[in-house]
Amino acid sequence: MIVDCDPGHDDALALLLAVGDPRLRLLGVSTVAGNQTLDKTTRNALRILALAGATGIPVAAGSDRPLIGELTVAADIHGSSGLDGPDLDGPVAEPADGPGVELMRRLLMASAEPVELIALGPLTNVALLLRDHPEVAPRIRRIVFMGGSTERGNTTPYGEFNIVTDPEAADVVLRSGLPVTMIGLNVTHQALATPAIIDRFRAMDTRLGTVCAELMTFFAGAYLRTFGLADPPVHDPIAVAAVIDPSVVHTVHVPVAVELTGTHTRGATVVDLHRRTGRPPNADVAVGLEVDAFWNLLMTAVRRLGEATR
Numbered sequence: 001m002i003v004d005c006d007p008g009h010d011d012a013l014a015l016l017l018a019v020g021d022p023r024l025r026l027l028g029v030s031t032v033a034g035n036q037t038l039d040k041t042t043r044n045a046l047r048i049l050a051l052a053g054a055t056g057i058p059v060a061a062g063s064d065r066p067l068i069g070e071l072t073v074a075a076d077i078h079g080s081s082g083l084d085g086p087d088l089d090g091p092v093a094e095p096a097d098g099p100g101v102e103l104m105r106r107l108l109m110a111s112a113e114p115v116e117l118i119a120l121g122p123l124t125n126v127a128l129l130l131r132d133h134p135e136v137a138p139r140i141r142r143i144v145f146m147g148g149s150t151e152r153g154n155t156t157p158y159g160e161f162n163i164v165t166d167p168e169a170a171d172v173v174l175r176s177g178l179p180v181t182m183i184g185l186n187v188t189h190q191a192l193a194t195p196a197i198i199d200r201f202r203a204m205d206t207r208l209g210t211v212c213a214e215l216m217t218f219f220a221g222a223y224l225r226t227f228g229l230a231d232p233p234v235h236d237p238i239a240v241a242a243v244i245d246p247s248v249v250h251t252v253h254v255p256v257a258v259e260l261t262g263t264h265t266r267g268a269t270v271v272d273l274h275r276r277t278g279r280p281p282n283a284d285v286a287v288g289l290e291v292d293a294f295w296n297l298l299m300t301a302v303r304r305l306g307e308a309t310r
């Protein structure tokens, strides 16, 4: 699989799951501006992969802004570095040469088997890939993205951050005709990093387990300040978990559209759960999560990586 991301606390956990589960082969990582500016999300991806001992995986910097309009970062949630909390200072490797979209294209065309494309930030890179390189379409097994919601939003009353940041890109992906799975806030808000969960990462007694605990502790403070939620939802690793073990999420195949022009709702995902529009279904939308199975997957991967990189 290929991961496109904007680390980001929960993106970091998702990368660790992608690297740490032996059933997956992570071919490469492209980064996008979202939670923070592109230079920061790229540096953060490189930092996390280095911590995981996965320096051989190419990381390339993708889009530094949405298809239309200005970038608004989520410093209120992820801090000024995009990954505030743990001390991750130290030398950082250089990203791969060439743009992120080019890395995706190259990896897809070189793969003997169709590849899962997992998008954990604004969908800018994925939209550009599909628009500028239509020859990759048969090489994509599925696009799994974290974004949107069947319910309310977290950035506007009805808009989730990744979709609100680049609604046009999400629209391209959802209208691509490719198999698409949407992991929205309606399920990610079931995966809450409670103090008991955070303690289990700390109790691993590895550098990686401690970094995860510190990431989630910072995230908890941000969610408490911003949303009054004591236990923060860890969104992005659920998209990776859904690829490793599809039984972790329950989905329905329904029509989904992105609101591009609403006065108050630009960037909302309009999910036709009751099939009232008569439109053809275009996405598998997650509506349920096996919470314990999800945490077990993530903890097993982090424990495994932590012990290997002690």
Ligand code: BDR
Pocket (backbone or CB within 6 Å): 008, 009, 010, 011, 035, 074, 077, 120, 121, 146, 154, 160, 161, 162, 235, 236
């Ligand atoms: C999404 O927005 C980002 O802040 C997180 O990394 C996640 O991808 C949740 O709305």
Ligand code: CA
Pocket (backbone or CB within 6 Å): 005, 006, 007, 008, 010, 011, 035, 120, 121, 236
């Ligand atoms: Ca993200």
